[in-house]
Amino acid sequence: MSGLEELSREELIALTRALMAENAALKAEVAQLRERVAKLERLVSRNSGNSGMPPSADDLPGRKKPKDRTAGSTGRRRPGKQPGAEGKALAWSDDIADGAIINHYPQGPCGCGADLALAADLGVTAAHQQIEIPLVVARRVQHNLHTLACRCGAVHTAPRPAGVNAAPVSLGVNLQAWCVYLLVVHAIPVHRCAELVASLTGATPSPGFVHGLIGRAAAAVAAANARIRMLLTLAYVVSCDETPVRVGPKKTGKYLLVACTELLTWYMLGGRDLATFKRFVLAEVTGVVVHDRYQNYDAADLGTRDHQLCVAHLIRDLEDCAETYPEARWPRQLQMALRGLIHAANLAREQGGDAIAAGTLAMFTKMFRGGVAVGLSEVKRVPGPAKTVTQPVGRVLLEVLRDRADDVLRFAHDLRIPPTNNQAERDLRPAKTQQKISGRLRSERHARHRYAIRGYLSTAMKHGLDVMTVLRDALLGRLWMPPGPATA
Structure with a gap:
């Protein structure tokens, strides 16, 4: 620095102190920047292999992908069928419905000029079975309710059959069940569901009618959901998890909580706070709770119980x-x-x-x-x-x-206790799929209805029941109820 030789001793001391102070400030700033860079590098390095992030986040821009591991080593299993898992294939069946056997014969002239229609049949030399469904076409059914007059003078009118609406024209319960199934199980948006039903069947339900079916179906399965919740409080092991869902206005969000076993599924919409967990089924569960170590699962306000931390x-x-x-x-x-x-x-x-x-x-x-x-x-x-x-x-x-x-x-x-809460994560996966397909749900009320139906159907499927049958029966008032602890 020019002119330093002209400075006095006091000026040199003051300049040195100023430089030392500036140097200390720069060192502190460098330390902060290094810490910030380290945090950012760590954040970018998070993936499904070293954190709780879902595998779908591994493809985000700038994200470090998990290490590729071969089957049988220290990590991930290969995709598809696993070694030793039971295989599935289409099996030949001798149980063929009447009229479902179609015989095919060669047609046209032979090379000699003779008509093959007059040739001798040597029998079947090859057979191929194909599993097919009939074309689904909606048909209009008219229900005429007759009134009869008895000799005594009393008049009797036939009641409407189960599932027939009081309106002059309505959609049948089979179509209603299909709409609810597509909305809840496959997360098809309302307008696309109406278009899909129209394309497949020829019936033209309005989007408003389709959307209204969610509330009707939720009311139909309410009693079964109450029983599922009660059975969970008696279960020996309950797996729990939660995931964020986009519900209502854009600036708000909720959490979807699940409590489940191999045979039961129950959802609750709320927050991730202790107040929500107090309303959750955990406060009444007497068995072992399998969870991911989130602090609220261990809250003293929820009582004392045994825990299994998710090993995954x-x-x-x-x-x-x-x-x-x-x-x-x-x-x-x-x-x-x-x-x-x-x-x-x-x-x-x-x-x-x-x-x-x-x-x-x-x-x-x-x-x-x-x-x-x-x-x-x-x-x-x-x-x-x-x-x-x-x-x-x-x-x-x-x-x-x-x-x-x-x-x-x-x-x-205790072999009755699973090492992971994978069951809960599987039962939450449809909610994550719905977020990707349909996006934000419009209201909390409809979100609760949607997951009330989903919990009921998930429980029925875990019991090996046909989901369309139990859904249709529920809409008809013939609600299936999960069996008690003795058989569950």
């Missing part, structure tokens, strides 16, 4: 630790222990056993506890208040694995 979520969180600490062995060791216990539990169930082999259980449990101890020794806790101090990646997870080991490994000691 833990394995993904450990994948994040493995990527953050590539030289560390404890993340892979913990993943190996948890996967080993899941495999052992599945194998024991398949073989009809009631417990994992004692040696296998002891081996993987020791591997699990050892991995936790090593991880805690390598990832040190940063002292200070939790609200102001950010802990290193994996520290909080390791403390959960240490302090809640019983809730992590409960499935390994």
Whole structure:
């Protein structure tokens, strides 16, 4: 800097102090920028393999995709049919309806000039069965209600058949059931549903009529949903999860919560706050709750019960630790222990056993506890208040694995408990599909109606029932009710 030799000692000291202060400010700014870049890099690195993000988010711009893993190694199963899974194929059947056997004969002239219609039949040399449906065409049915006069003078009028509306002209219950099925099960938007029904059948329901069917169907299945909720409170194991849904005005949103078993499904629309969880079925559940470690599932206001933390979520969180600490062995060791216990539990169930082999259980449990101890020794806790101090990646997870080991490994000691809340995630997947297809639902009331119907139909399908039959019967007032705990 020119002219420094002309400055006095006091001026040089003042200039030096100013430069030192500026340098300290720049260092602080650089530190903040580095921390911000690290947070952004970590945010971009989140995917379905190392966090709870759905696989559909892996294709977002700038998103780091999960590592490609081969089947049988440390990670993902390959798509499609899994090894050992039961295959399905179209089977030959001798049960053919009358008139459904069509004989085909060669036609035209032979090379010699003779007509093949006069040739000798040598029998069937090849047969092909094809499963087909008839063309669906709506037909108009007129119901004439006659009135009779008895000899005594009394007059009797025939009642309207079940499902026949009081209006002079209406759509039949079969068409109503199809509309509700397309709206709720396949998330077809209202206008497209009306167009689809018109294209397939020739009937032309109005969008308003189609939309109104959701409320009517929800009222028809209300009693069954109340019973499903009651049965969940008595279940030995209940899986729970929640997902955001777009409902109502654009600036508002809700959460869809699900409580379910292998045979029951119940939805509730609300928030992700403690007040919603108090209204949720959890406050009355007496069995084990399988969940993803969201804090409200452990709230003291909901009472005391046993928990099973979703092991799939833990394995993904450990994948994040493995990527953050590539030289560390404890993340892979913990993943190996948890996967080993899941495999052992599945194998024991398949073989009809009631417990994992004692040696296998002891081996993987020791591997699990050892991995936790090593991880805690390598990832040190940063002292200070939790609200102001950010802990290193994996520290909080390791403390959960240490302090809640019983809730992590409960499935390994009781084969009736699933290791993951995959059942709840499967039951929430239709809501995520609906968001992609139809977008925002217009009102909370219709959203509640939609998922009341969905919960009823999901429960019926889990019991092996035909969804169209139970839906049609519900609209006719013949509501199917799920069986009690003795048979469920």
